[in-house]
Amino acid sequence: xxxxxxILISAMLVNNFTLVLFLGLCPFMGVSxxxxxxxxxxxxxxxxxxxxxxxxxLLNAYVLPYAPYxxxxxxxxVIASLVQIVETVIRKVSPxxxxxxxxxxxxxxxxxxxxxxxxxxxNKGYDFMEGLFFALGGGLGLTLALVLMASIREQxxxxxxxxxxxxxxxxxxxxxxxxxAFMGFAGMFSS
Amino acid sequence: MTExxxxxxxxxxxxxxxAGPPVEVEASSFRLVGTLTVAGALAGLAIVLxxxxxxxxxxxxxxxxxxxxxxxxxGGAARYQTVFMDEDGVYKDQPVADTATIEERIYVxxxxxxxxxxxxxVGAKAGFQxxxxxxxxxxxxxxxxxxxxxxxxxxxxxxxxxxxxxxxxVNQFVRVATLIQAVKKGRERGLDEEVVMxxxxxxxxxxxxxxxxxxxxxxxxxxxxxxNSMGASVAEQEETPPPTTVGGGxx
Amino acid sequence: xxxxxxxxxxxxxxxxxxENPVLVQLLGLCPALAVTNTVENSLAMGLATFFVLLGSSxxxxxxxxxxxxxxRISAYILVIATFVTIADLVLNAVVPEIHKALGAFxxxxxxxxxxxxxxxxxxxxxxxxxxxxxxxxTGIGFIIALTMIGGFRxxxxxxxxxxxxxxxxxxxxxxxxxxxAGGFFTMGFILLFFAWWEERKTERVQPRRxxxxxxxxxxxxx
Numbered sequence: 001x002x003x004x005x006x007i008l009i010s011a012m013l014v015n016n017f018t019l020v021l022f023l024g025l026c027p028f029m030g031v032s033x034x035x036x037x038x039x040x041x042x043x044x045x046x047x048x049x050x051x052x053x054x055x056x057x058l059l060n061a062y063v064l065p066y067a068p069y070x071x072x073x074x075x076x077x078v079i080a081s082l083v084q085i086v087e088t089v090i091r092k093v094s095p096x097x098x099x100x101x102x103x104x105x106x107x108x109x110x111x112x113x114x115x116x117x118x119x120x121x122x123n124k125g126y127d128f129m130e131g132l133f134f135a136l137g138g139g140l141g142l143t144l145a146l147v148l149m150a151s152i153r154e155q156x157x158x159x160x161x162x163x164x165x166x167x168x169x170x171x172x173x174x175x176x177x178x179x180x181a182f183m184g185f186a187g188m189f190s191s
Numbered sequence: 192m193t194e195x196x197x198x199x200x201x202x203x204x205x206x207x208x209x210a211g212p213p214v215e216v217e218a219s220s221f222r223l224v225g226t227l228t229v230a231g232a233l234a235g236l237a238i239v240l241x242x243x244x245x246x247x248x249x250x251x252x253x254x255x256x257x258x259x260x261x262x263x264x265x266g267g268a269a270r271y272q273t274v275f276m277d278e279d280g281v282y283k284d285q286p287v288a289d290t291a292t293i294e295e296r297i298y299v300x301x302x303x304x305x306x307x308x309x310x311x312x313v314g315a316k317a318g319f320q321x322x323x324x325x326x327x328x329x330x331x332x333x334x335x336x337x338x339x340x341x342x343x344x345x346x347x348x349x350x351x352x353x354x355x356x357x358x359x360x361v362n363q364f365v366r367v368a369t370l371i372q373a374v375k376k377g378r379e380r381g382l383d384e385e386v387v388m389x390x391x392x393x394x395x396x397x398x399x400x401x402x403x404x405x406x407x408x409x410x411x412x413x414x415x416x417x418x419n420s421m422g423a424s425v426a427e428q429e430e431t432p433p434p435t436t437v438g439g440g441x442x
Numbered sequence: 443x444x445x446x447x448x449x450x451x452x453x454x455x456x457x458x459x460x461e462n463p464v465l466v467q468l469l470g471l472c473p474a475l476a477v478t479n480t481v482e483n484s485l486a487m488g489l490a491t492f493f494v495l496l497g498s499s500x501x502x503x504x505x506x507x508x509x510x511x512x513x514r515i516s517a518y519i520l521v522i523a524t525f526v527t528i529a530d531l532v533l534n535a536v537v538p539e540i541h542k543a544l545g546a547f548x549x550x551x552x553x554x555x556x557x558x559x560x561x562x563x564x565x566x567x568x569x570x571x572x573x574x575x576x577x578x579x580t581g582i583g584f585i586i587a588l589t590m591i592g593g594f595r596x597x598x599x600x601x602x603x604x605x606x607x608x609x610x611x612x613x614x615x616x617x618x619x620x621x622x623a624g625g626f627f628t629m630g631f632i633l634l635f636f637a638w639w640e641e642r643k644t645e646r647v648q649p650r651r652x653x654x655x656x657x658x659x660x661x662x663x664x
Binding site for chain 3: 019020021022023024025026029069070071072073076077080110111112114115116119120123164165167168169170171172173175176177179180183
Binding site for chain 3: 222226230231237238242245349
C-alpha cells in the first residue's frame with residue numbers, strides 16, 4: 001500500500017503532469033481565470049484519467065501483447081469512445097452536471113494528458129492498481145496546477161500589470177515559476 | 192477568456208462558398224460503420240507492413256546496445272549468453288516462459304577462450320527525479336563489481352546526470368568490493384568497498400550504489416550456484432570442443 | 443474559418459508566420475515545450491509532425507467525399523493515428539537515439555490540436571492541391587517555432603547549437619533552460635516580445651492613453 005501511495009504522490013507532486021511532464025497544457029492555458037471552472041475541469045479530467053488507466057491496463061494485458069504496434073491507435077480509439085460514453089451517461093444521469101461541464105467534456109479527448117497517461121503507464125510497466133494510483137495522482141496534480149494557475153490569474157485581474165503583458169505570455173511565465181516551485185518536491189522520497 | 196478555439200467546436204456546416212454540397216444527406220448507420228471499418232482495416236494493413244520492415248532494424252539496434260553495455264561492464268567480453276531464472280529461483284539456460292521480464296535475467300560473459308568472465312546484472316530503483324536503470328558487471332569468485340553503466344536516467348542535468356557523465360565516478364565501480372559503502376568526498380578511508388559520492392548529487396550517487404547492493408544481496412546465492420555449476424561444466428568442456436554458439440543471446 | 447476563398451499563396455504562407463500554429467494560435471504546446479531542450483530534438487519532432495500533418499491532409503482531402511459527416515472526427519483521428527504509428531516505427535528503426543529522446547511525445551502527435559484543426563478547418567473542405575499547400579505552410583511554421591524555442595534553450599542551457607559549442611569556454615550554462623521551467627519561460631518571453639512588438643507598431647498611429655484616463659496626443663516613437 002505504501003508503494004502505491006508513493007506512486008500517487010510522485011505523480012502528483014514530484015513529476016507533476018502539467019508542470020514537469022508538459023501534459024495537459026491546452027486546458028491549462030485555456031482555463032479561464034476562475035478557480036471554480038478550474039476545479040470542474042480538473043475533476044472531469046481525474047474521472048476520465050482513472051477510467052482510461054483501467055482501460056489501458058486491460059488493453060496492455062490482454063490485447064496488445066499480440067500487436068504492440070497498434071498501441072497508439074487502440075488507445076486513442078478507446079479514449080475517444082470512453083469520453084463519448086461518459087458524456088452520454090452524464091447527460092442522462094445528471095443534466096445539471098452536464099450543463100456545468102459544458103464544452104469541457106469533448107475537449108478532454110484531445111487533452112494530451114489522457115493519451116500521455118496511457119503511454120507513460122505502459123512504458124513504466126505498471127499493473128492495474130499501480131496504473132490506477134498513477135492516474136489518480138496525475139489527475140490530482142493536474143487539478144492542483146490548474147487551480148493554482150486560476151487563483152493566480154484571478155489575482156492578476158486586479159493588479160497593476162501593463163496591458164501589453166497580459167495574456168498568454170504572462171500565463172506561461174507564471175507557469176514557469178510554478179514549475180520551478182514544484183522542483184522543490186524532487187528528492188522527497190529518496191532515502 | 193478562452194483564446195483558443197477547439198477545431199471540433201466549430202459548426203459542422205463549414206463555410207459558405209467552400210467545396211461541399213448545399214444540402215446535407217443523412218448517411219445511414221451502415222455507411223458510417225462501414226466507412227470506419229474499411230478505414231480501420233486499411234490503416235491496420237499499412238501499419239503492419241511498416242512494422243515488418245522496421246522490426247529487424249529495431250531489434251538489431253537493441254541487441255547491439257545491450258551487447259555493448261554488457262561488454263563494457265564486464266571489462267571486455269567476446270560474447271555473452273542470457274541466463275534465465277525459473278520459479279525456484281535457480282538460473283537455467285532456457286527461459287521458463289516467453290514473458291520473462293528483463294530483471295529476471297543475467298548475462299554471462301565469455302572471453303575468446305570461452306572462459307566465463309563475469310555476470311552482468313540489470314537493476315533499477317527511484318533516484319532523485321525518476322527511476323534510474325543501470326547494468327553492472329559482477330565477479331562471483333572475487334565478489335567484486337567489475338563496472339557500471341547507467342542505461343536510463345532522468346536526473347537533473349548538470350548535477351544528477353553526472354552519474355552517467357562523470358568518468359571519475361563511473362570508473363570507481365571497476366573492481367570495487369561488495370557490498371559497496373558510499374562515502375562523502377573527503378571522508379574516504381581507502382577501503383576496497385568504498386565509492387565516493389558526487390558532491391551536489393549525493394542522492395543520485397547513493398541510488399546507484401543502493402541499486403547495485405540490492406541486486407547483489409538478492410542474487411549472490413543463485414548466481415553463485417550457477418557459477419559453480421558452470422565451472423564444473425567448463426572443466427568438462429576442456430575435453431570436448433566447445434559448442435558453436437551464436438554471438439549474443441536473446442535480449 | 444472565414445468563408446472567403448483564399449489564394450494558393452495565401453494558403454501556403456499564412457501558416458508560416460502570420461498564423462503560426464504555435465506562436466500565434468498556441469496549438470501543439472505540449473510537444474513545443476517538452477522536447478525542445480535541444481535543436482536536434484526540436485527539428486526531429488518538427489519533421490515528424492510535418493510528415494503526419496502532410497500525410498493526413500492529403501488523405502483526408504482525397505477522401506473527403508467518402509467520409510460521412512457524423513464520423514468525420516473519428517475518421518480524422520484514425521488517419522492521424524496511423525501516420526503517427528508509422529512515423530514512430532520509422533524513427534525507431536532509422537534514428538533510435540532521437541526516438542529515445544522524443545519518447546512518448548511522438549505518440550502524442552496524435553492529440554496535437556494543430557493537426558486535427560487543419561483537417562477540420564481546411565483539408566476536409568478543399569481539394570488535395572490546396573490541402574498540401576496548407577499542410578506544408580503550417581508544418582514549416584511549426585518547425586520554425588520549435589526550432590526557435592529549441593535554439594534558445596540549447597544555446598543558453600548547454601552552450602551549444604546542434605551540438606557545436608557556440609558560447610565560448612567561460613560560459614556557465616543556464617541549466618534552468620533545460621528544465622521544464624525553462625520551456626515555460628522561453629515561450630512566455632517570446633510571446634511577451636511579440637506583444638511588445640505589436641504594441642510598438644500600433645502606438646505609432648494611435649494616441650497614447652495614460653492609465654488614469656488622461657489622454658495625450660503623443661504620436662510617434664520615444
